[in-house]
Amino acid sequence: MPESPFLVIDQERVRDNYRALHNALPTTRIRFAVKASPVPELIRLLDQHGAEFDVASVGEIELCLDAGIAPARMCYGNPIKKAAHIAAAYAAGVRRYAFDTEDDLLRIAEHAAGSEVECRFLSSAPESKTPFGTKFGCTPTEAFRLLVRAVDLGLIVAGPYFHVGSQQLDPQAWRIGIEQAGEIVAALADKDIRVSSVNIGGGLPISYVDAVPALDDIAAVVMAATTEFLPETAGLVIEPGRALVGSAGTIHAEVVGVRIAPDGRRWVYLDIGRYNGMAETENEYIAYRFVTERDGDPVDEAVVAGPTCDGDDVLYQRTRVLLPTTLRAGDRIRILDTGAYTASYSSVSFNGFPPLTVHVSGAERK
Ligand SMILES: Cc1ncc(COP(=O)(O)O)c(C=O)c1O
Structure with a gap:
């Protein structure tokens, strides 16, 4: 027995969680938030099952590369990054970035030319159990402006991105976010800019002591809102951490x-x-x-x-x-x-x- 304390992670459970999410949202791309559990065995396992990877730093990019992940499957999703780190990610082959300020967008345009970008906006979702507050995300209006600017800067627009806060207990949070994303997508369409994906972030809850909404109930809200507010051409990306490994x-x-x-x-x-x-x-x-x-x-x-x-x-x-x-x-x-x-x-x-x-x-x- 290893010396106490230690954590044991059951990889079969991780695989089951991935499959359950894939079954609940079959056409949604699943991007694992590596920060939740940066463990090479799990990264390799999720890769085998088709996951993409949300990386928050050069350290996480290196970890994924060492685990054999192709850089094309990574998104540098942290909106707070130094120019040098964007350049290092680009040199490593990463071609997808999230941002929420014009400053960061300009850094991406300079150091990761031609990459695909997602703009994180602050959705009006209710607070989650471990909320981000206002640390991340611009207004939806600013997200529209910045995504138009991204095209001018020679970048490829992936689409809008929101995160309802980790351990989110209200399924309506996703509906609110998707509706707001839909407004950004529609405004971009008026400018002939087509989004390829809407990133609905992480936040899927797990049951610790108290019961939480079922995955299928949240998925039903997500699918209904997607049909109502998004064009068929905009695919969904979901970025779970907790729900896959917790x-x-x-x-x-x-x-x-x-x-x-x-x-x-x-x-x-x-x-x-x-x-x-x-x-x-x-x-x-x-x-x-x-x-x-x-x-x-x-x-x-x-x-x-x-x-x-x-x-x-x-x-x-x-x-x-x-x-x-x-x-x-x-x-x-x-x-x-x-x-x-x-x-x-x-x-x-x-x-x-x-x-x-x-x-x-x-x-x-x-
Ligand atoms: C950018 C980003 N994406 C995804 C996640 C994963 O969130 P969760 O573990 O709530 O699914 C986080 C968590 O902090 C995050 O910062």
Whole structure:
């Protein structure tokens, strides 16, 4: 057994998740957001099943190249990029880029001449569980203007792009985004600019503790909105991270200690925390499920914290977490559905704790 904590990802589950998404949206191109789980085995597996890859940096491009991915299957989807990084991506053969500012568009035109571009707009979708706020995306009007400008700059227009926020629980979010994308597509058509794709981003939710809308229900909303608002010539691209890998991962961790604080609350300290894999517990956005070997014993509320000397390294203190009262140091604990945004978020060595290690299980069957 590897030293605790570690993450095990079941690649058969990743394959099943990919197939379920493909079956739900059969004509949609699936572009895996590598940041969710930059693991070579998974990248190769998804490649074998026809996925494309959303890469956020030169590092992710190199990782994909090393895994044997053709650069033509990658999209440099991060709207925040240095000129040097665009040039490096172009030199590596990447010919598809997302942007949301004129500045970045000009950099792409200069350093990735003739490439295909997607313009990310800020859709009016309701907030998701882990929202982006207004960090990304221009207005739809600006997206139209910039895509026209892209043609003038000698670039190829792929189309508009939106992301409804990660772990989005409202299927209508996609309808809102697709309707707004449709307005951009129609305005471009008036200028004789035909889009080849509308990128509907990531955001597909998975069930952690609470139930979430079914994939098929979201797919039905997407397909209905596509028929209503988009021309047949505009294909869809979807960019999932969480939905492909989240449910495939289990973190195996250990209880380091249990303490009753001066205010009477019970604290359970684990060997995994915010800095070595549980970053998405920030603001207690994602409530993970714990399984212990003492399940079945009486339970009581617990504050759950990580192992470092940092006051913010607390996973849950407002969320009601019930753990066995018998839990003690040395007990093993599993954290479910932790395949997305865990290992890739862990720090190099905060407080001297090493990054979360990843082990891929399950024989891949074609
Ligand atoms: C550009 C981009 N695309 C796709 C995704 C994947 O989102 P999700 O994991 O919610 O599917 C992200 C997540 O941050 C992203 O930044």
